Amino acid sequence: MTQIALTIAGSDSGGGAGIQADLKTFALHCVHGTSALTCVTAQNTLGVTQVEAMTVSMVKAQIEAVGSDFTVNSVKTGMLLHGEIIEGVAESINKFGFSKLVVDPVMVSRAGVQLIDDDAIALLTKLLIPQAAIVTPNRYEAEILSGLTINTIEEVKQAAVAIYERLGAKVVLVKGGGLLNSHRGTDIWYDGTELKILSEKAIETSNTHGTGCTLSAAICANLALEQDLWSSVIAAKKYVTAALKNFLNIGAGNGPVGHFFPLIKKI
Ligand SMILES: Nc1ncnc2c1ncn2[C@@H]1O[C@H](COP(=O)(O)OP(=O)(O)O)[C@@H](O)[C@H]1O
Numbered sequence: 001m002t003q004i005a006l007t008i009a010g011s012d013s014g015g016g017a018g019i020q021a022d023l024k025t026f027a028l029h030c031v032h033g034t035s036a037l038t039c040v041t042a043q044n045t046l047g048v049t050q051v052e053a054m055t056v057s058m059v060k061a062q063i064e065a066v067g068s069d070f071t072v073n074s075v076k077t078g079m080l081l082h083g084e085i086i087e088g089v090a091e092s093i094n095k096f097g098f099s100k101l102v103v104d105p106v107m108v109s110r111a112g113v114q115l116i117d118d119d120a121i122a123l124l125t126k127l128l129i130p131q132a133a134i135v136t137p138n139r140y141e142a143e144i145l146s147g148l149t150i151n152t153i154e155e156v157k158q159a160a161v162a163i164y165e166r167l168g169a170k171v172v173l174v175k176g177g178g179l180l181n182s183h184r185g186t187d188i189w190y191d192g193t194e195l196k197i198l199s200e201k202a203i204e205t206s207n208t209h210g211t212g213c214t215l216s217a218a219i220c221a222n223l224a225l226e227q228d229l230w231s232s233v234i235a236a237k238k239y240v241t242a243a244l245k246n247f248l249n250i251g252a253g254n255g256p257v258g259h260f261f262p263l264i265k266k267i
C-alpha cells in the first residue's frame, strides 16, 4: 500500500530546506509526498533575500485538494509566515481531522533570523501546537515558546517541560543544532512523564541548511509508515545525522544536507 504524507511549508529556491527538503525526505523514505505551499522564499546558502506569501485561499485549496482525494497518513507544517495563513491551515487541517500532525514551529533560522511575523507566533501557539502529536522547536524557537533562556542541556530540559505544560503540546522535541559545540547534536524529548535524551556527536560542518526541516519530515514519513512516535523520532534522528555527515558542499554559504546519501554514498 502506498503511504501518503503532506507537507504544509514554504519553498526554498536553493533546494536545501522547506518544501524541497520535505519532499526529498519523503521520497527517500518511499512515502508519496504531497504539498501545500504557504510562501515562496528567494533563498540560497547565504540567506533569504525575498519572501512572498501565497494567498490564504490558495493555501487552503491545496490542502483541500490533497485531503479530499487521498488518504493522508501524516502531515507536517513548516514555515507558515503569517497569522492568516496559520488560521487557514488550522481550519483546513480540522476539516479533514488529519490525525498524525508534526508541527515544526519554524520561526527563527539557525542564523537567528526571524522567519515569521510576531502575531503569527501567538496563533501558532494557540491553533496548531495543541493539535500536534509532536512539536519540534530549535533552540531559538524553544526560547520564544518557553520564555526561558537556553544555554545548557539543563535549560533545554526546562524549556521542553515549560512548552509541554504551558502550551498543551503532547510531545516536545527541542533540537540541539543551535547549542554550543559540546551539546550540539543533543535533542531533548518530553512527553509529560519522561525526559529522554537523543544524542549524537556534534558534526563539524557549517553545511547544516535544512536539518530541522529534514528531521521533522523524516518523523512525518515514519509516522506515515505506521511506526510509533518514539520509533519515528529515533529513526528520523539517525536519518538527519547521516544526511548531515553526507552534506553537500555547494554554494558560498551554509550548504544543505545530503538527503539522498544512501543512493550517492560519500562515506
Ligand atoms: N552540527 C551538528 N552535529 C550533529 N547534529 C546536528 C548538528 N546540527 C544540527 N544537528 C541535528 O539536526 C537536527 C535539527 O536541529 P537544528 O539544526 O537545531 O534545527 P533547525 O534547522 O530547525 O534549527 C537535530 O537533531 C540536531 O541535533
Ligand SMILES: Cc1ncc(COP(=O)(O)O)c(N)n1
Binding pocket: 009, 010, 011, 012, 017, 018, 019, 041, 043, 078, 079, 106, 109, 110, 208, 209, 210, 211, 212, 213, 214
Ligand atoms: C522555506 C524555508 N522553510 C524553513 C526553513 C528553515 O530551515 P532549517 O531546516 O535549516 O531550520 C528555511 N530556511 N526556509
